[in-house]
Amino acid sequence: MKFKLAAAILAAGLPLASMAFAQDTAQSTAPADLAVIDACLKKVEKTGGFGSACVGLVADPCIKAAEGANDDVARWKACAARELAVWTQKTSGALKKVQAGGFADAIKAVNDSQKVFAASGDRLCAVFDNVDPGMYRGGASYCRLRETANRSLSLIKLGAAVNEH
Numbered sequence: 001m002k003f004k005l006a007a008a009i010l011a012a013g014l015p016l017a018s019m020a021f022a023q024d025t026a027q028s029t030a031p032a033d034l035a036v037i038d039a040c041l042k043k044v045e046k047t048g049g050f051g052s053a054c055v056g057l058v059a060d061p062c063i064k065a066a067e068g069a070n071d072d073v074a075r076w077k078a079c080a081a082r083e084l085a086v087w088t089q090k091t092s093g094a095l096k097k098v099q100a101g102g103f104a105d106a107i108k109a110v111n112d113s114q115k116v117f118a119a120s121g122d123r124l125c126a127v128f129d130n131v132d133p134g135m136y137r138g139g140a141s142y143c144r145l146r147e148t149a150n151r152s153l154s155l156i157k158l159g160a161a162v163n164e165h
Helices: 002-027 030-047 059-066 072-100 104-130 139-162
Strands: none
Touching: 030 072, 059 072, 059 139, 072 104, 072 139, 104 139
8 A cells, every 4th residue: 555655656746856857957057058059040040051050069169178087977978968958948948939839730749759759869868878988978968968959959940930920
């Protein structure tokens, strides 16, 4: 009986823990990091590009600066986490914009795919913590950064399209 009650309490708390993590990530976004990405995305918007050149603008220089330090692997992960916070915030904004477009089929497709995206990224990115850290600086954190950034860029484009008229 106690086990069932504990399991029910744990299950009920998971969504709240997930929301708290998302809020902590968004709150930890440094304004300077956000400004770097925003400036790049504004340039890309003018040319009609996708924005992939904006990915890594915060993490890559930070990772390069940490090379050779005694704790370089931990620093690389922290660098990737800094930029991941920016792209997580961008994704949240893009999701809201897609929903504001009012296209029920687009909203359903995005909501359904977000569930699969999160699980897929977690499975894929975990592998990078099990390979030589020098092969993919930042390991799983950098993988999540890249995956989230590319997802965010697609959602930004979709949000713009469904709100165009």
